[in-house]
Amino acid sequence: MDFGWSADQEERHRRTLEAVRAAFPAGPAGRPPREPFARTDWAALGRMGLLGACLPDKYGGVGLGALDTARLYEALGEGCEDTGLVFAASAHLFACAVPLDRFGSDDLKSRWLPGMCSGEVVAGNAMTEDEAGSDVSRLRMTAVPVAGGHVLNGRKSFVSNGPAADVFVTYATTDPEAGHLGQTAFVVPADTPGVRAGQPFDKMGLRSTPASAVTFADCFVPDTAVLGAPGMGATVFQHSMGWERACLFAGYVGMMARLVERASEHARSRRQFGRRLTGFQAVSHRIVDMAMRLESARLLLYRACWEMDQGRPARLAVALSKLAASEGAVANALDAVRICGGRGYLTEFGVEAELRDAVPSLLFSGTSEIQKELAAKELGL
Numbered sequence: 001m002d003f004g005w006s007a008d009q010e011e012r013h014r015r016t017l018e019a020v021r022a023a024f025p026a027g028p029a030g031r032p033p034r035e036p037f038a039r040t041d042w043a044a045l046g047r048m049g050l051l052g053a054c055l056p057d058k059y060g061g062v063g064l065g066a067l068d069t070a071r072l073y074e075a076l077g078e079g080c081e082d083t084g085l086v087f088a089a090s091a092h093l094f095a096c097a098v099p100l101d102r103f104g105s106d107d108l109k110s111r112w113l114p115g116m117c118s119g120e121v122v123a124g125n126a127m128t129e130d131e132a133g134s135d136v137s138r139l140r141m142t143a144v145p146v147a148g149g150h151v152l153n154g155r156k157s158f159v160s161n162g163p164a165a166d167v168f169v170t171y172a173t174t175d176p177e178a179g180h181l182g183q184t185a186f187v188v189p190a191d192t193p194g195v196r197a198g199q200p201f202d203k204m205g206l207r208s209t210p211a212s213a214v215t216f217a218d219c220f221v222p223d224t225a226v227l228g229a230p231g232m233g234a235t236v237f238q239h240s241m242g243w244e245r246a247c248l249f250a251g252y253v254g255m256m257a258r259l260v261e262r263a264s265e266h267a268r269s270r271r272q273f274g275r276r277l278t279g280f281q282a283v284s285h286r287i288v289d290m291a292m293r294l295e296s297a298r299l300l301l302y303r304a305c306w307e308m309d310q311g312r313p314a315r316l317a318v319a320l321s322k323l324a325a326s327e328g329a330v331a332n333a334l335d336a337v338r339i340c341g342g343r344g345y346l347t348e349f350g351v352e353a354e355l356r357d358a359v360p361s362l363l364f365s366g367t368s369e370i371q372k373e374l375a376a377k378e379l380g381l
């Protein structure tokens with residue numbers, strides 16, 4: 001067993017962290033933002049190789065495996081306080097580009113992946129419906145076969161990047177009798193007649209990720225838009241969720257690292273009762289708990305990614321890693337607010353935004369309860 005990074009990995013991480021910090025400076029002038037991300041930010045992520053980290057170099061990607069991709073996203077999450085931007089990039093890459101690369105035809109990949117890597121294209125993953133959240137086995141959205149393709153009808157209720165997206169990866173029922181084998185995945189350009197993104201949601205956090213419902217009304221998509229084959233939708237979705245549940249949460253591990261640093265700095269410099277806050281065991285032990293959550297999540301994350309790179313199913317490791325990173329991020333953000341006291345509650349101090357940005361990690365990519373269900377199944381319970 002070797003817990004060390006190679007010189008190349010260290011160098012790539014250092015360069016990425018530096019580039020991210022330079023491109024997205026912290027502090028009142030920079031983050032946390034209240035507006036949707038700008039296309040210039042998106043292009044900057046593209047130039048840094050982040051939008052195509054695990055995509056083939058022939059499309060402009062960096063061609064990294066899961067472990068190295070996660071390490072880059074940890075650097076992005078640590079260096080960029082705008083977690084909404086980190087989340088938007090992760091959803092684009094792991095829930096859209098990854099399944100497109102794995103299951104798309106050569107034509108589909110040549111059409112979309114270069115722009116998705118460079119940052120010219122924004123993608124949104126449209127799975128969730130009003131009646132299909134944790135349980136996506138019965139989708140109301142239908143795809144009816146017609147000459148040369150399918151006609152989509154339905155409404156997706158929560159699509160991150162939805163209002164900004166140029167393309168959607170979406171899922172519909174093609175055979176209602178066939179259970180999970182009756183779903184099909186499609187790549188649908190946002191300007192296809194019948195596709196409409198709704199008003200952007202007003203959200204608790206991740207303010208820079210625009211999100212909305214997306215409606216598909218009598219929307220014709222050609223056969224070439226199918227990912228894999230008709231009936232493979234559940235397989236495509238599970239593959240994308242494996243990547244998302246591991247690598248998207250690397251960004252939250254990066255956030256946890258930043259929070260340990262932030263809380264430590266504050267506790268070292270703030271004095272009460274004639275002592276630094278670090279002189280109170282209640283405070284220093286709280287920071288130790290934060291560091292323990294960070295290191296646990298990190299180890300589980302890299303273990304899960306290592307399994308993925310070995311070609312193993314990694315279901316248990318990925319579920320545990322997602323749980324540790326999301327629950328740990330919320331706990332660490334709340335602890336950081338406590339340690340910063342009243343200042344921590346003020347918007348201008350920046351720590352309260354970390355808490356608001358951490359909370360939704362308990363929900364997306366499968367809630368904590370669903371991760372525990374998946375883990376229980378893997379444990380044979």
Ligand SMILES: Cc1cc2nc3c(=O)[nH]c(=O)nc-3n(C[C@H](O)[C@H](O)[C@H](O)COP(=O)(O)OP(=O)(O)OC[C@H]3O[C@@H](n4cnc5c(N)ncnc54)[C@H](O)[C@@H]3O)c2cc1C
Nearest residue numbers: 125126127128133134158159160360363364365366367369
């Ligand atoms: C910020 C954010 C971004 C998102 N982005 C996207 C996106 O880009 N694309 C997309 O398709 N969706 C997206 N979603 C939707 C997300 O995937 C769903 O919210 C999530 O899957 C949960 O579904 P639900 O909200 O319908 O909750 P429900 O499924 O109704 O769950 C409600 C509660 O019941 C619990 N529960 C449900 N079933 C079980 C069970 N079997 N055992 C134990 N507990 C259970 C849940 O854990 C939860 O606590 C996003 C959500 C958020 C918050």
